Amino acid sequence: MSAPNSGTPPTESTTALAALSTEQLIGSGQEGGLLDQVRAWVQRVRGGDMGALPAVAGFIVLSILFTILSPYFFTERNFANLLTQAATLVMLGMALVFVLLLGEIDLSAGVTAGLTMVIFVVLIAVVNLNWILALAIAFLTGIAIGTFIGFFVAKVGIPSFVVTLGLFLGFQGLELIIIGAGGLYRVETPEILAIQNSTLPTWGGWVMVAVMLAISATMSFIDRARRTRAEVPNRTIALVWAKLIAIAVLGGGVVLILNQNRGTGFKAIEGVPIVVPITLAILWIGTFVLDRTKFGRYIYAVGGNAEAARRSGVKVAMIRWCAFIVCSSLAVVSGLFSISKVGSVDAAAGREIVLSGVAAAVVGGVSLFGGRGRLIHAAIGALVIAVITNGLGLLNLPAGVNYAVTGGVLILAATIDAVSRKRAGGSILRT
Amino acid sequence: MDMPIIELKGVVKSFGPVDVLKGVNFTAYPGKITALVGDNGAGKSTLIKGLAGVQPYDGGQVLFDGSPVTLHSPRDAGDLGIEVVYQDLALCDNLDIVQNMFLGREELSAGTFDEGRMEREAAETLRQLSVRTVKSVRQKVSSLSGGQRQTVAIARSVLKKAKVVILDEPTAALGVAQTAQVLALVKRLAEQGVSVILISHNLVDVFEVADYISVLYLGQMVASVKASETNNEDVIGYITGAKTYEGTPA
Ligand SMILES: Nc1ncnc2c1ncn2[C@@H]1O[C@H](COP(=O)(O)OP(=O)(O)OP(=O)(O)O)[C@@H](O)[C@H]1O
Ligand SMILES: [Mg+2]
Numbered sequence: 001m002s003a004p005n006s007g008t009p010p011t012e013s014t015t016a017l018a019a020l021s022t023e024q025l026i027g028s029g030q031e032g033g034l035l036d037q038v039r040a041w042v043q044r045v046r047g048g049d050m051g052a053l054p055a056v057a058g059f060i061v062l063s064i065l066f067t068i069l070s071p072y073f074f075t076e077r078n079f080a081n082l083l084t085q086a087a088t089l090v091m092l093g094m095a096l097v098f099v100l101l102l103g104e105i106d107l108s109a110g111v112t113a114g115l116t117m118v119i120f121v122v123l124i125a126v127v128n129l130n131w132i133l134a135l136a137i138a139f140l141t142g143i144a145i146g147t148f149i150g151f152f153v154a155k156v157g158i159p160s161f162v163v164t165l166g167l168f169l170g171f172q173g174l175e176l177i178i179i180g181a182g183g184l185y186r187v188e189t190p191e192i193l194a195i196q197n198s199t200l201p202t203w204g205g206w207v208m209v210a211v212m213l214a215i216s217a218t219m220s221f222i223d224r225a226r227r228t229r230a231e232v233p234n235r236t237i238a239l240v241w242a243k244l245i246a247i248a249v250l251g252g253g254v255v256l257i258l259n260q261n262r263g264t265g266f267k268a269i270e271g272v273p274i275v276v277p278i279t280l281a282i283l284w285i286g287t288f289v290l291d292r293t294k295f296g297r298y299i300y301a302v303g304g305n306a307e308a309a310r311r312s313g314v315k316v317a318m319i320r321w322c323a324f325i326v327c328s329s330l331a332v333v334s335g336l337f338s339i340s341k342v343g344s345v346d347a348a349a350g351r352e353i354v355l356s357g358v359a360a361a362v363v364g365g366v367s368l369f370g371g372r373g374r375l376i377h378a379a380i381g382a383l384v385i386a387v388i389t390n391g392l393g394l395l396n397l398p399a400g401v402n403y404a405v406t407g408g409v410l411i412l413a414a415t416i417d418a419v420s421r422k423r424a425g426g427s428i429l430r431t
Numbered sequence: 432m433d434m435p436i437i438e439l440k441g442v443v444k445s446f447g448p449v450d451v452l453k454g455v456n457f458t459a460y461p462g463k464i465t466a467l468v469g470d471n472g473a474g475k476s477t478l479i480k481g482l483a484g485v486q487p488y489d490g491g492q493v494l495f496d497g498s499p500v501t502l503h504s505p506r507d508a509g510d511l512g513i514e515v516v517y518q519d520l521a522l523c524d525n526l527d528i529v530q531n532m533f534l535g536r537e538e539l540s541a542g543t544f545d546e547g548r549m550e551r552e553a554a555e556t557l558r559q560l561s562v563r564t565v566k567s568v569r570q571k572v573s574s575l576s577g578g579q580r581q582t583v584a585i586a587r588s589v590l591k592k593a594k595v596v597i598l599d600e601p602t603a604a605l606g607v608a609q610t611a612q613v614l615a616l617v618k619r620l621a622e623q624g625v626s627v628i629l630i631s632h633n634l635v636d637v638f639e640v641a642d643y644i645s646v647l648y649l650g651q652m653v654a655s656v657k658a659s660e661t662n663n664e665d666v667i668g669y670i671t672g673a674k675t676y677e678g679t680p681a
Contacts, residue, residue, distance in 0.1 A: 026554050026557050026558065026562065026563075026565050026566070026567065026568055027566060027567040027568070028550055028554065028567055028568050028569055029567040029568075029569035029570070030569070047574065049571075223546070223547075226540065226545055226546070226547040226548070227546070227547035227550070228547070229547060229548075230545070230547030230548045230550065230551040231551060232547050232550045232551050232554070288543075291544075292543040292544050293542070293543060293544070294537055294539075297526075297530065297534075297537065297544070300523070300525060300526060301523045301526060301530075301534055303525065304523035304524055304525035304526060305521070305522065305523040305524065305525075307519075307521060308521035308522055308523050308534070309523065309534065309535075310485075310505070311483070311485055311505050311515070311517065311521045312505065312521070312534040312535035312536075313504070313505045313506045313509055313535035313536070314534070314535050371523070371524070371525035372525055
């Protein structure tokens with residue numbers, strides 16, 4: 001613990017050096033310049049820790065492919081369309097990450113979204129309830145469903161696959177009972193419709209990017225300050241700049257495209273759809289919780305080795321239970337995105353989407369075996385699947401092709417998951 | 432003689448109709464290494480799981496520093512400063528070394544992880560134990576060898592100034608060099624005043640490091656002796672039940 005005691009204040013490099021010299025025995029993986037960090041990253045990828053890399057590559061390849069095949073694919077209109085189409089799946093995928101990380105699954109997440117939306121619209125249309133109250137009841141229902149699943153999985157010990165498969169069927173029945181076969185309710189709440197159909201003013205998009213940059217920079221510098229205080233080396237500052245530049249370029253590019261007028265009639269349609277900042281906010285909060293709080297860390301620990309977590313004093317059942325509640329609650333949000341886009345709710349709401357949600361997470365690099373994955377992975381995976389759906393749709397191919405391709409991508413992703421898990425040594429089973 | 436830091440009096444434990452511990456007495460002293468030996472299924476792991484609060488005893492008394500305590504959860508044991516390194520290693524493969532060492536007792540600052548401080552303390556602890564084989568404290572545990580994992584598990588146990596460290600067959604899966612390293616680590620723990628309880632089937636290892644040897648036979652403590660006052664042959668006799676210990680428990 002030898003801080004440099006010369007008169008000069010400790011700079012980035014001197015503290016790193018001091019730490020290095022006292023600690024030659026063990027490094028922290030943070031040492032070295034940009035090149036060393038890149039090299040370390042390449043090594044991790046080679047070791048099987050690929051994260052969202054295959055999905056990002058897939059996204060780029062598919063986008064190029066569809067741009068070549070269809071003149072409509074790479075247009076402002078379709079770009080905005082793609083984002084709003086993907087939003088429901090992104091949110092559902094992120095919801096599922098919380099339980100997938102535990103090595104569990106929630107097959108009822110889609111119909112949870114559907115059922116809560118059925119309740120939401122029926123409360124407004126039939127009972128004439130105020131929409132905010134109806135929304136609150138929808139969320140409470142979602143929380144109750146998560147509590148129910150969590151109880152049976154964490155306390156009773158039934159496999160989540162079975163519990164949620166039961167609910168998957170049961171909720172479809174409930175939807176039918178409430179709405180009636182062939183029944184359909186239109187969504188008439190302007191605030192809900194606005195989520196997917198209204199946009200931020202054009203300056204709002206720039207503010208959004210600015211906020212993202214500010215938050216990212218603040219977090220990075222707080223982290224660095226803490227590490228400096230603890231006298232452990234920091235990664236080279238170039239990485240922070242690289243990250244900020246990436247956000248600025250990517251975010252700026254997206255905003256730039258979305259701020260073009262994409263309307264076909266008199267009325268200009270421009271700006272970032274409101275669903276985008278909502279999704280980004282939830283993504284950020286969720287990632288914060290998973291990376292920086294005990295709850296998040298314990299989700300990973302339980303997913304990695306539940307018995308080890310228990311022996312370390314983690315309340316395993318409680319963590320499982322809460323994860324299912326988070327999953328169901330976020331599923332309600334995905335339901336909102338869905339009805340906002342579609343504009344109506346029928347008795348089959350949410351029936352088909354759940355496997356796509358699981359696919360989104362797995363395609364993005366979330367492991368089905370638990371313990372590995374991030375929210376952003378599910379978001380990227382959902383974008384890949386949305387690109388496939390959207391692109392194939394533009395090509396006027398029969399709907400069957402879409403299912404077949406999506407299914408193929410899922411199996412491919414699961415294979416990558418299994419193989420990389422073996423390479424990372426995860427196949428050594430430990431209780 | 433020192434006062435024992437741990438004293439078990441007549442602890443019993445059964446799984447259904449099977450009596451695994453049939454009234455076991457056991458003592459461990461600060462700064463000393465007590466080896467717990469016995470055949471497969473003798474009840475060694477069960478005895479220490481009770482001390483760890485993972486599988487509470489059905490009956491009997493546990494004295495810690497002379498006063499009776501209850502151990503009903505891993506937290507109870509942790510609060511007393513009892514740490515266990517399990518036979519079936521209790522590490523999370525998907526987390527890195529620092530995250531594993533701090534699992535269940537993370538350092539917070541403003542409600543969120545203070546990763547810097549945790550990394551510092553983890554590196555510090557590994558250095559005190561003269562661990563050299565680990566490249567980076569931010570390595571995932573899945574990328575470590577058996578010996579390195581064992582090292583991390585032991586370092587985890589001493590991170591929080593443990594008073595008692597229990598090691599269940601820490602060298603069972605290790606090669607010659609790594610075994611020597613872990614045994615050296617065990618000695619260093621005792622030198623720092625920690626009471627070490629070491630379970631092992633390898634009597635060579637036991638005689639190399641242990642101050643006391645306690646022998647479990649079918650759920651009963653059949654011998655407790657000073658390592659310097661017994662020999663390999665006698666201990667094998669106690670373990671297999673071929674010989675009965677005559678003296679008073681050390
Ligand atoms: N959870 C359990 N349920 C039922 N029986 C158990 C349980 N745990 C242990 N036992 C039994 O208790 C006995 C003692 O087991 P224990 O694991 O304590 O033995 P051990 O001395 O550690 O053996 P080893 O040297 O093989 O590790 C064995 O007969 C075992 O089958
Ligand atoms: Mg055992």
